[in-house]
Amino acid sequence: MSATLEPGLAFSNWGRCESAEPAFAAAPASVREVQQVVVSARERGLRVKPLGAGHSFSGIGMTDGVRVDLTAMSGLLRVRGTRATLGAGTFLWQLPALLAPHGLALQNMGDIDRQTISGAIATGTHGTGGGFGGLATRVSGLTLVTADGTVLSLTREDDPALLAVAAVGLGALGIVVEVEVDCVPAFLLRGVERQEALGTVLDGFGERVASADHFEFYWFPHTRVALTKTNTRLPLSHGREPLGRVRTWFDDDLMANSLFAGTVSLGRRLPALVPTINRISARMTGHRQHVDHSYRVFAVERRVRFREMEYAVPVEEVPQALRELDALIERRRWNISFPVEVRAAAADNLVLSTASGRATGYIAVHRYYREDPGEYFTAVEAIMRAHGGRPHWGKMHARDAESLREAYPRFDEFVAVRDRLDPHRVFANEYLDRVIGA
Ligand SMILES: Cc1cc2nc3c(=O)[nH]c(=O)nc-3n(C[C@H](O)[C@H](O)[C@H](O)COP(=O)(O)OP(=O)(O)OC[C@H]3O[C@@H](n4cnc5c(N)ncnc54)[C@H](O)[C@@H]3O)c2cc1C
Secondary structure: OOOOOEEOOOEEOOOOOOEEOOOEEEOOOOHHHHHHHHHHHHHOOOOEEEEOOOOOOOHHHOOOOEEEEOOOOOOEEEEEOOEEEEEOOOEHHHHHHHHHHHOEEOOOOOOOOOOEHHHHHHOOOOOOEOOOOOHHHHEEEEEEEOOOOOEEEEEOOOOHHHHHHHOOOOOOOOEEEEEEEEOEEOOEEEEEEEEEEHHHHHHOHHHHHHHOOEEEEEEOOOOOEEEEEEEEEEOHHHOOEOOOHHHHHHHHHHHHHHHHHHHHHHHHHOHHHHHHHHHHHHHHOOOEEEEEEHHHHHOOOOOOOEEEEEEEEEHHHHHHHHHHHHHHHHHHOOOOOOOEEEEEEOOEOOOOOOOEOOOEEEEEEEEEOOOOOHHHHHHHHHHHHHOOOEEOOOOOOOOOHHHHHHHOOOHHHHHHHHHHHOOOOOOOOHHHHHHOOO
16 A cells, blocks of 8 residues: 555444544555645545554544545654654554563553554553553654645754644644654553452542552442552563463453343343442452563553443542442432443643643443443543533543533643634544634
């Protein structure tokens, strides 16, 4: 493939909640070819959208114009100290092999590694850890092709203000062709997973987030149990204490995927059983501890397809917001089979990061992809909004530009940069029209 515009093929996202029929597709293999794609699309009045791994639940990656596949522009391009420059189409799962020879790793990760580096930073993808930010906070340089075909290179040293706008760029400012990520020396994590009383975890949430490197928990609705995960950073010299093959298969394959798929589908057929199934599932997920490479502890495999909404609230609001969510589910007598995931991140200075300017807690709700999440997500969104919530840009939500402007004090800084870099909205789509304006 090349810069040529070929006929497009229909596609949908991982969660099967968004789909599109782009008129054209292109797969450029160089910055020059990306420029050619942008210029020829603009001349024909077409809109342009690069696609990462399609793992966003929102319509952020959809287009009726030109879908740009950047798979041919992936890999490790340069390493300077701890800074690694990656081709925009590089998948996170490729990073351990690329970075290991340089003794480097990502500082923090979310719970999967299927995304591309560009897709992940564009939507503000994050993991957990009160002292750590999302992936975009580690971006120290970015090269984009903007709407007029210009190549714009930004560095943390020379263009800190513009980089703070472009790092979580929502795909609205141009096509990212290179990302420089400030990595850290490779490290191990001790992962400790336990069942704890939900009330105790909520009461101590702020303190747990502050005292652990990476704390998170899952709560199965209809139960009083939190499954906590506490990850502690260790040097490589500590040595690995990995889980045995059988234990890994039992926990990560059977329990987290195969058996979970069975219980979710049983719950769909017999919804009244969901509370009992959840109680049994929570009880069966036992205590475990292991020490392994950071990327093996951070990321897991997700084979049960779902849809997700995630809200960022001030970290101190998490206990109350979760209690209200619990009360809502019981009051409405919903049977919710998927656990709620609760995480945290440090405040950062990126303009549209969900953690911009405030220490943040994240509350994520899920539904099986064949179930309509509508009523549940709408009601959860109302609770999170009342707590000053900001929705994840890559997950389902119903907010519009007017309401998001209230949630982000620097919203108009982003809009001004977009007006300058993409005045004719070459990179727009329906989702961006709704969340930042047409
Ligand atoms: C199973 C699952 C688990 C997840 N876990 C987490 C998690 O732990 N934490 C979290 O925060 N999120 C999580 N997410 C959400 C996910 O990280 C984000 O939606 C992320 O954006 C997906 O990356 P992607 O490569 O699939 O990007 P896509 O969804 O394909 O694209 C996202 C946006 O990035 C833009 N984009 C892609 N490449 C470029 C480029 N080169 N230049 C400019 N714009 C570009 C696209 O146009 C689009 O607007 C999860 C999603 C799934 C399905």
